[in-house]
Amino acid sequence: MTTSAIPANAPGPSGASGRPAPPAAPEAAAEPGPGGVATRLDSLERLVRYGTGRLDRDLIDDAGKLLDRAGQRLRLSGDHTVVTLAGGTGSGKSSLFNAVCGLELSPTGMRRPMTSKAHACVWGLDGAGPLLDWLDVDKRHRYARASALDLDRADSSLHGLVLIDLPDHDSIQAVHRAEVDRFVTIADLLVWVVDPQKYADAALHRNYIVPFARHAGVTLIVLNQVDRLQSFEIDDCVADLRRLLEAEGLADPRIVTTSAVSERGVRGLRDVLVDTVAARRARGERLDVDIDRVAERLAALRGPAEPPSGIGADRRAELVQALTDAAGAPAVAEAMESAYELRAADFVGWPVSALVTRLRSDPLRRMRLTELREELRNAFTGPIGAQQGDVDTALQGVTDGVTGDLPEPWARSVRAAARSHAGELPEALGASLMDALPTFNQVPGWWWLVKTWQYFLVLVSGLGALWIALLLIYAVVGADGPGALLGETGLIPYVLILVVCTLGMGALTSSACRNLVALSSAKHGQRMETHMRERIEQIADEKVLEPVAAELDRYAHFRSEAANLLG
Known part of the structure; x- marks a missing residue:
């Protein structure tokens, strides 16, 4: 039997480092598991993407490491099956390694430790180099059963086998134990070698058998040294x-x-290796089990009930009302009604009454509060914005109706989504109200007509009063007027009646118009409040409800993907 060291430039696929995504290689499509290993890895990758920033970081990191390792393994040779021989000191794993290989390739002995570095023997060189590089096997400890003579021997049945002899898992050297820990997570087939005296070793069972109990399909237990x-x-x-x-x-x-002391003593192990290599399923089975372990941990974070698509109509109405109150929309609408009435008074009010009011002592003016009245009259710009405390109060409990059946991590993420734009809401609410407020630059046409009519009546009243004054003057001085209209004192009662009627008509016109203004101002305030509420609804949808719906949709995809991954 012939062996040779594997050259560093052995042929094989390139690119075994970094963080590649699991490729949809043709050979991977035939791997075991629902939909194939590559398909399941794609599904796992989507689960990780959905859960990032929401689920436990250690769980996401474990899933990410599996995706890294699986992606790298799938890119490497699918014609080779990586089998590790692991065991404790004195179990005889190195002797088994040599017996299977047919030569003394790995040092044997009872001293601790004997095997300090992983040794690898490969049947079939094509593609083995990059695989061994990824396994990080030292080039000095790589051997190949690749001679032309081997193709005519029984060793050809092991073509594609990468057999690795590991250091002792119970070694006193921490670096040796770390080497074992690394290989047991990436090997396609785990072979644990025990001897009759220490097969119940607590370190082996506690550290490896129990944690990897799910990997029974890719685990082989070898009871060695049965010749004793x-x-x-x-x-x-x-x-x-x-x-x-x-x-x-x-x-x-x-x-x-x-x-290992008899030629036929390793036949059972060799038969298992031949079957494993021939089936070429160990790689996919190992990855399937690893995916199942992570998938079950992820699937444990999905609730039994289908999540709602968003906030219900009742809860939405409560939120809009709370934001409306926080923004002060009702108060703004009421202020707009008052401003509307005050502004209308400048047009439809009776000018004579306004003049009398100005001549009287104004308590507001004495209290220096006329600015307040002027601000109300010119309330065109609306509020600066809602207070942050009021907005926070409005957001409390908005997600209570949708998070009750969600797992806590997802319920927490939905609540966070509802508050994701909380800092922007006060300014957004203020801006929306400002956009909804009228400019008040345009005045209804009938106001101008009433104002013209009122000043016409004032003019008539003024002319009548002047007429009466002239009649009285001519009557007192006994002079004849320039005409009958000024010299005839008997006209005074009639002119006086005319003045009184015009004054009364002006007062009645002002009173009637004020009633009309009051009715129209109420409707104006209602329209304003409705318009502001519509703007606030848009803000609530954009800043609160849509982020919550997006998070619920993300959770729904997570549930569906987890169910597909578990089959």
């Missing part, structure tokens, strides 16, 4: 070992017995 036992003792040891493994969760464990 009687035939009935072998059966007893195998039965006790099986009982122990099943008690620790390793379902239907595969156990073979070996002895």
Whole structure:
């Protein structure tokens, strides 16, 4: 049998580093598992994307590491099956490694430790170089069964096998244990070598058997050194070992017995290796189990009930009302009614009454509060914005109706989505109200008509009063007027009646118009409040309800993807 060191430039696919996405390689499509390994990895990648920033960081990191490792493994040779021989000191794994390889490639002995570096033997060179680089096997400890003579021998049945002898898992050197820990997470087939004396070793079972109990399909237990036992003792040891493994969760464990001292002692192990290499399913089965473990942890964070699509109509109405109150829209509408009436008074009011009012002492003017009245009259710009405290109060409980059935991480993310724009809401509410307010630059046409009519009546009243004054003057001085209209004092009662009628008509006109203004101002305020509410509804949808709906949609996709991943 011939062996050779694998050259550094052995042919094979390139690019085994970095963080590649799981490729949809043709060979991966035939891997075990629902939809193929590549499809399941794509689904897992989407789950990680949905859960990032929402679920436990350690869980997301574990899933990300699996995607890294699986993506790299799928890019490498699918014609090779990586099998690791792991065990404790004195279990004889290096002797088994040499027996399977047919040469003394790995040092053997009972001293601690003996194997300090992973040794690899490869049957079939094509594509093995990049794979061994990814496995980080030192080039000095790589060997190949690749001679032309081997193709005509029994070794050809192992073509595609990458057999790795690991350091002792119970080594006193931490670096050796770290090497074992690394390989057991990336090997396609895990072979644990135990001996009759230490097959119940607590370190092995606690650190490796129990944590990897789900990997029973890609785990093989080898009871070595059975040449030291009687035939009935072998059966007893195998039965006790099986009982122990099943008690620790390793379902239907595969156990073979070996002895490296006889030529036929490794036949059972060799048959398993031949079947594993021929099936070429170990890689996919290992990844399937790893995906299942992470998928179940992720799927545990999905609730049993289908999530709602968004906030209900009742809750939405409550939110809009709360934001409307926080923005002060009712007060603004009321102020607009008052401003409307005050502004109308400048047009439809009776000028004589306004003049009398100006001549009287104004308590507001004495109290220096006329500016307040002027501000109300010119209230065109609206509010600056709602107070942050009022907005925070409005947002409280807005998601209570949709988070009750959600797992806590997702309920927390939905609540955070509802408050994601809380800092922007006060300014947005203020801006929306300002946009809704009228400019008041345009005055209704009938106001101008009434104002013209009122000043016409004032003019008539003034002329009448002047007429009466002239009649009285001419009557007192006894002079004849320039005409009958000024010299005839008998006209005074009639002119006086005319003045009184015009004054009364002006007062009646002002009173009637004020009633009309009051009615129209109420409608004006209602229209204003409705318009402002519509703007506030747009803000509520954009800043609160749509982020919540998007988060609920994200959770719904997470639930669906988790169900698909678990099959």
